[in-house]
Structures are given as C-alpha cells and as structure tokens.
Amino acid sequence: MRQVADNAAEIEHHGGMIRQTLLDTFGFGQFRPGQEPAINSVLAGRSAAAIFPTGSGKSLCYQLPALHLPHLTLVVSPLLALMQDQLQFLERHGIAAGSIDSAQDREEANRVMTRARNGELKILMISVERLKNERFRNFIQQVPISLLVIDEAHCISEWGHNFRPDYLKLPAYQQELNIPQVLLLTATATPPVIADMQARFAIAADDVVTTGFYRSNLHLGVEPVASGDKPARLAQWLGERPGEASIVYVTQQKTAEEVAAQLSGKGIAASAYHAGLPHERRDAIQRQFMTGQINCIVATIAFGMGIDKSDIRNVVHYDLPKSIENYSQEIGRAGRDGAPSRCLILANRDNLNVLENFVYGDTPELIGIRAVLDDLLAVPDSGAGQGQWEIMLNALSSQSNIRQLPLKTLLVQLELRGIIAPRYAYFAEYRFKYLLPAEQLVARFQGERQQFVQSIVSTSKIARTWCTVDFDTLWHQHSAERGRVIKALDYFQEQGWIEMESKQMTEVYALLDRQFDAPALAEELHSYFTAQEQNEIRRIHAMLDLFGAPHCLSHSLARHFGDDQAPAHCGHCSVCEGQHQPLPEPPRLPMPDENGMAAMASPFVERYTALTGSAPGSECLTRFLCGITTPLFTRMKARQIPGFAALQAHPYAQVRALANNLCCEPTS
Numbered sequence: 105m106r107q108v109a110d111n112a113a114e115i116e117h118h119g120g121m122i123r124q125t126l127l128d129t130f131g132f133g134q135f136r137p138g139q140e141p142a143i144n145s146v147l148a149g150r151s152a153a154a155i156f157p158t159g160s161g162k163s164l165c166y167q168l169p170a171l172h173l174p175h176l177t178l179v180v181s182p183l184l185a186l187m188q189d190q191l192q193f194l195e196r197h198g199i200a201a202g203s204i205d206s207a208q209d210r211e212e213a214n215r216v217m218t219r220a221r222n223g224e225l226k227i228l229m230i231s232v233e234r235l236k237n238e239r240f241r242n243f244i245q246q247v248p249i250s251l252l253v254i255d256e257a258h259c260i261s262e263w264g265h266n267f268r269p270d271y272l273k274l275p276a277y278q279q280e281l282n283i284p285q286v287l288l289l290t291a292t293a294t295p296p297v298i299a300d301m302q303a304r305f306a307i308a309a310d311d312v313v314t315t316g317f318y319r320s321n322l323h324l325g326v327e328p329v330a331s332g333d334k335p336a337r338l339a340q341w342l343g344e345r346p347g348e349a350s351i352v353y354v355t356q357q358k359t360a361e362e363v364a365a366q367l368s369g370k371g372i373a374a375s376a377y378h379a380g381l382p383h384e385r386r387d388a389i390q391r392q393f394m395t396g397q398i399n400c401i402v403a404t405i406a407f408g409m410g411i412d413k414s415d416i417r418n419v420v421h422y423d424l425p426k427s428i429e430n431y432s433q434e435i436g437r438a439g440r441d442g443a444p445s446r447c448l449i450l451a452n453r454d455n456l457n458v459l460e461n462f463v464y465g466d467t468p469e470l471i472g473i474r475a476v477l478d479d480l481l482a483v484p485d486s487g488a489g490q491g492q493w494e495i496m497l498n499a500l501s502s503q504s505n506i507r508q509l510p511l512k513t514l515l516v517q518l519e520l521r522g523i524i525a526p527r528y529a530y531f532a533e534y535r536f537k538y539l540l541p542a543e544q545l546v547a548r549f550q551g552e553r554q555q556f557v558q559s560i561v562s563t564s565k566i567a568r569t570w571c572t573v574d575f576d577t578l579w580h581q582h583s584a585e586r587g588r589v590i591k592a593l594d595y596f597q598e599q600g601w602i603e604m605e606s607k608q609m610t611e612v613y614a615l616l617d618r619q620f621d622a623p624a625l626a627e628e629l630h631s632y633f634t635a636q637e638q639n640e641i642r643r644i645h646a647m648l649d650l651f652g653a654p655h656c657l658s659h660s661l662a663r664h665f666g667d668d669q670a671p672a673h674c675g676h677c678s679v680c681e682g683q684h685q686p687l688p689e690p691p692r693l694p695m696p697d698e699n700g701m702a703a704m705a706s707p708f709v710e711r712y713t714a715l716t717g718s719a720p721g722s723e724c725l726t727r728f729l730c731g732i733t734t735p736l737f738t739r740m741k742a743r744q745i746p747g748f749a750a751l752q753a754h755p756y757a758q759v760r761a762l763a764n765n766l767c768c769e770p771t772s
Contacts, residue, residue: 158436318670531606
C-alpha cells in the first residue's frame with residue numbers, strides 16, 4: 105500500500121510541476137485536449153504519438169517536456185517555414201532553441217552548433233535531409249539527446265499522403281544516435297497510417313493520443329462552379345467578407361499570380377505566394393499576412409504549414425485539393441481561435457487531369473528503372489559479390505530520367521529488398537581559404553597533431569585563394585581518415601582560422617547482393633510504382649466522391665480519419681444546409697486523330713532522337729504532350745519545343761492510348 109501511495113504522490117507532484125510550467129512559461133491556465141496525456145507519456149520515458157487536428161496544439165507536446173528533459177530535444181520538421189514559425193514562438197517564451205537550415209550562412213549554422221554542443225540549447229530543429237550530411241552527423245553524435253520529435257510524421261508511411269522516403273530512415277537514425285525515445289506529431293493520419301507509425305517506432309497503443317477530427321466552428325461548403333465563372337464568384341464571395349484574413353489555395357504557380365491580379369483588379373488586395381518567388385519576397389508576404397497588412401493570400405500548398413495565425417476566417421479552394429488529407433490539413437488553418445470560420449471549395453472536375461498528371465509524372469519509366477539497376481551492377485566487386493556504390497542524386501536522376509522523389513523511393517525499395525544498404529553521405533569536395541597564414545595555423549599545434557595539420561596544408565591543392573582538400577592523398581600518404589580531417593576543418597573554421605565550403609553531396613551505399621535478375625527486378629519495381637500510382641489516383645477520386653456525396657461533410661471527413669464521434673449531421677456544412685449539388689462533369693475535349701497527334705509530336709520526336717539516339721517510348725511521348733516535366737525534358741528544354749503540354753487538359757490514359765499507336769517501342 106505504501107508503494108501505491110508513494111507512486112500516487114509522485115504522479116501528483118509530476119502533474120503539478122508540468123501545470124506550473126504551462127502557466128509560468130507558456131501563459132496557459134489549462135491544457136488543450138490530448139496535450140497532457142501525450143506530455144505525461146514523454147516525461148515518463150516512453151515513446152508516444154500525438155494525432156491532433158491542425159491548430160490543436162501538437163507543438164506544446166514537445167516544447168513543454170523539453171524544459172524538463174536533461175538533454176537536447178531534436179526536432180525533425182519537413183518545411184523551413186514551419187521551423188521558423190515555431191522558433192519565433194519559442195523565442196517569445198524565452199526558450200533556448202535554434203535551427204540549422206539551408207537558408208543560413210555557415211557562420212550562423214556554426215553558432216547554433218556551438219550552442220548545442222555547449223548544452224545551451226533545449227531544442228534544435230532540422231530537416232530530415234540534414235541527417236544525411238556527413239558533417240552534421242559527426243557533430244550531432246557528440247551531443248546527448250533526450251528526445252527525437254518527428255513533425256508531420258505521416259510522411260513516414262507509404263500509406264499516407266506526402267510520403268517522403270528519407271523519413272523511412274528515421275528509426276535507424278534514432279538507434280545510431282542513441283536517442284532513447286521519440287514523439288510523433290501529425291494532424292492527418294488515417295488508421296492504416298497510425299498503425300504503420302506505431303510499428304516503425306514500437307509505440308504502445310496506450311501512448312497514441314488522438315483527439316478526433318471534428319471541428320464545430322468550421323463551416324464546410326462545396327459549391328459547384330464552372331471554371332469560367334470562378335474569378336467572379338471568388339471576388340463576390342470574398343467581397344462579402346471585407347477585411348477578414350483569407351487564404352485562397354490553387355494548384356499551380358501561374359494560377360496564383362492570375363487570381364491575385366484578378367482580385368486586386370476588383371478592389372480586393374491580394375498577394376500571390378508560391379515556391380517560384382524569391383525567398384525574401386515569400387518571407388515578406390508571410391510577415392505582412394501575419395501582421396494583418398495583407399488580408400488575402402492566393403497560394404499554392406507551399407503556404408500555410410505551421411503558420412500560427414489564429415484569426416484566419418476563410419480558406420477557399422479555388423482548385424481541387426490533392427487529397428482528403430491535404431484538404432483537412434489546409435482547412436485546419438482556419439479558425440484556430442475557435443471563432444466561426446468558413447471553408448469553401450469552388451468545385452468542378454476541370455483541373456482533375458492536372459492533379460492526375462502530377463501523379464503520373466512520378467511513376468518511373470521501365471527503361472529508367474533498368475538504367476539505375478545497370479549502374480548498380482557496374483559497381484566493382486570488392487569480394488563475395490559485394491561492393492560500394494556512390495551516387496550523386498542529381499546525376500542519377502538525369503541519367504535515368506526519374507524525378508528525385510521517386511528515385512529516392514526506388515533506392516529505399518532496393519534497401520528493403522536487401523540489395524543495398526545506406527552507409528553514409530558526404531560532400532565530395534571540401535575547399536577552404538586561409539584567414540591567417542598557413543604557417544601560423546600549423547604552429548598552433550604540437551607533436552603528432554601538428555604533423556596531421558601540416559599534412560592537410562601540404563596536400564591541399566591551391567587555386568588562387570581557395571584550397572581543395574585531397575582526401576585520397578591524405579589517406580594513402582599519411583593514413584589520415586576522412587572523418588578526422590573534416591572534424592579538424594570544422595574546428596579551424598570555428599576558431600576563425602579558415603573559411604570552408606562543401607559541395608557535391610554523394611551518397612554511399614553498400615552493394616550487398618549483385619545476384620539479382622535485373623530485367624525481372626525492373627519489372628517488379630515498375631509494377632510497385634504503377635500500384636502506387638493507381639493508389640494515388642484512387643485517393644483523388646475518393647476525395648471527389650466525398651465532395652460530391654449527399655452526406656454531411658463534417659461527418660464524412662471525420663470518418664475518413666477513423667473518428668466515429670462526429671455528429672451524423674453537423675448543421676454547418678453545405679449538405680446539412682440543403683445546398684448539395686453533384687459536381688458537374690468536365691467539358692468533353694476533342695482528341696486529335698493519329699495524323700494530328702503525329703504532327704503535334706514530330707518536333708519532340710526529332711529532338712529526342714537526335715539527343716538520345718533512339719525514338720521516345722509512348723510513356724515519354726505522353727508526358728511531353730501532357731506537359732509533365734522530367735529531368736531529361738529539363739535538359740533538352742522541352743518547354744520550348746512546339747507541342748509541349750498541347751494535350752494537358754486531356755485525360756492522361758486517353759493520350760497514352762494514342763501515343764501507343766504512334767510509337768515503335770511502346771513502354772508498359
């Protein structure tokens with residue numbers, strides 16, 4: 105009995121401690137639903153998952169525990185904008201936090217790393233790709249870490265949307281860095297995705313905290329509108345809500361620019377936001393929106409991740425979203441203050457082909473998969489049929505004509521089949537310039553260390569002011585290991601003795617098995633990607649079914665995420681208000697006959713054949729006519745060839761059927 109009483113007292117003390125931190129540091133008098141059990145799991149030393157709707161306070165589930173854990177909390181986040189917004193929040197609350205990201209200069213990154221090494225940071229935020237960086241991994245292995253936090257954790261699952269292959273490596277990184285526990289955060293996980301996340305990180309069912317997906321303050325509306333009528337309807341609808349913070353989501357960058365200009369022409373001040381804008385311009389637009397200087401943003405999905413603005417009153421989908429998960433995430437940015445907010449879809453099926461083309465463009469051609477396998481088989485045998493495969497992703501993407509994201513997925517699939525295993529990544533080239541004379545640098549060391557530094561100085565090749573490190577010579581002549589050399593260069597830079605640059609990221613894999621049947625494996629992998637393609641197409645059509653069905657939108661959306669607690673009739677969606685209309689079919693477009701198709705394709709076929717020595721297959725030709733970019737198309741400047749995207753508005757399958765008849769060597 106005494107043990108039970110002691111445990112109860114300890115739990116009560118623990119609860120009082122975290123509630124005091126909640127008030128003193130964050131200024132909140134009580135937790136939001138789900139936060140306290142997730143925090144308790146973490147502080148009890150267990151891995152956990154927090155699955156809350158967008159805007160429900162997932163971030164607090166790691167921010168508060170980080171203040172009570174003995175060592176660093178390492179947060180993996182998929183987007184720079186999300187990191188920056190959370191860092192600003194932490195700074196406002198006096199919490200020592202930093203990030204290492206691609207927007208920083210080297211001096212700033214070094215300052216953050218020094219603070220982390222000295223134990224001055226409680227939270228460090230990085231992208232998942234940062235863990236592939238050789239220098240960063242050398243550094244972070246020296247820093248004790250209490251907790252690994254994975255934001256947008258649904259990215260780890262092939263069953264989820266926005267799948268990112270690099271996320272699959274996070275369980276291995278957790279082991280490599282000796283991190284005792286993880287916390288997974290996401291707003292958009294279906295039951296299969298939750299099960300996948302649990303299995304990968306061995307999270308007990310009791311430590312998975314979900315709070316439901318129904319939000320009573322959001323009015324969900326689906327309004328069928330023909331494409332030509334959208335600009336006027338959007339301007340009318342926003343004009344009825346003057347001064348309210350609004351986000352209008354579109355699919356393509358050019359649409360963002362056009363719609364923003366149309367709204368501004370009708371007296372509704374709007375700014376376009378997309379990944380094609382300069383970084384400084386995007387930052388300025390985001391700041392102005394956050395402070396209320398701009399009330400309307402017309403954006404691709406590049407905008408909104410992690411935006412902590414509580415008073416967004418309207419989210420409009422000018423184009424169809426990519427999936428139900430994307431829709432849920434995007435409308436979740438409205439009404440975070442709990443006040444009534446409206447989410448409207450100006451719906452039709454006219455841009456359905458554009459959505460589907462994004463999917464088709466990520467399916468590698470069979471010939472491209474075979475090119476990757478042939479490159480792998482060309483690796484010299486180091487004994488027992490094994491070898492070391494070094495690749496630069498850009499070069500392999502261009503060589504195989506496979507986009508980088510599906511190429512990463514292909515590499516992961518080869519790992520899962522036991523054919524390759526990731527070893528490390530490094531920058532192929534390091535160069536530096538002296539900020540003090542080389543002889544003074546060498547003179548700062550004695551004995552063996554001085555000899556080691558002298559070997560770096562004497563073997564580095566000088567061109568004007570920059571010296572390139574020669575790792576091969578250092579190893580063969582001085583037995584100097586690459587890792588030690590890089591640590592030394594990092595130290596020299598921290599001391600202000602040199603300025604250093606690194607480039608040409610190279611990924612190194614061990615070839616474990618070269619006995620595979622390349623033609624058969626290429627077919628198997630192509631079938632895998634085709635199955636993924638069809639899954640994504642089904643995902644798009646499931647979204648259309650949800651928007652077009654005569655059922656409560658709020659209830660249907662919650663059910664998709666496994667939430668059975670939402671009311672059957674919410675009373676605040678267009679269906680419950682009796683405004684349901686089926687989505688109109690897109691206008692039928694005339695398809696060219698074979699002669700017309702041949703004339704349309706002729707300039708491309710000539711250019712392709714001259715460049716590669718063979719005619720394009722049907723898949724390649726279909727992508728050209730549908731306006732789907734590939735690495736090869738970028739290299740050959742396909743956008744400038746007459747006929748590019750000529751059939752963009754037509755269904756991909758119909759274009760491919762015609763292309764099959766034209767090509768001598770149709771692909772599967």
